[in-house]
Amino acid sequence: MDYFAVLFHPSLLMASLIYSLMAISFEISYQRFLHHLRSVASSHWVAMHIGAPFFHVLLLVAFIYMSYPVLYGVEQQSQVPTLTQLLNAHSGQTMKLVNILFIISLLLPLFPLIHRFSALILPLQAIAGSAVLYGWLAQYKGINYTILPDIKILALLIGCSVLAELLARALASMLSISINPLLAHQYRQNDLEKLIHKSVLLIVQVPILLIYTLNIAGRVVL
16 A cells, blocks of 8 residues: 555544544643642653653554554455464564653653754654564565665654754644633643644654555565
């Protein structure tokens, strides 16, 4: 399948919808939770820098699993093993995948460029997670594969991620001002801006991820 056929495939749309709703609901509830922890600096720091990234990873892994195998341009399930078969062949690897993505989420912000453009974190995590699942698939089928994208694709991924960050910032700033009067009793403008920013980033992750997954999967016959 080509890019737009995958992007608008019912299975991927459903997975994206579930992921977005769960992620945005989590952001809303977690913002309120963090607000109650403001008076306890240590707990607030742990919840923000440890708890939130961990839950983001769980949601991301769930999305990758839900979107398999369409995520790799495979429309017919009969062409590839089921997700259950892959997980059975790699028993215990899901927790390792969660741990890897969680460590990535903690290390990436330490890089100045990525810290400045936080939109790079989610795509890099999603790429790492989808690369691992693709590796399982290729190993199961006994085919040679690579998880490294073409140079042009890598440049495109970085460019799209940076644009996503700029778009999210612009929309967050604009919408927080217009919506704030309606939600002033629940959110401060700064908190509302952060919530909108994260929500926009979540929504644009799937189109960016597809650029990568279709590139690596398109090099071999699955």
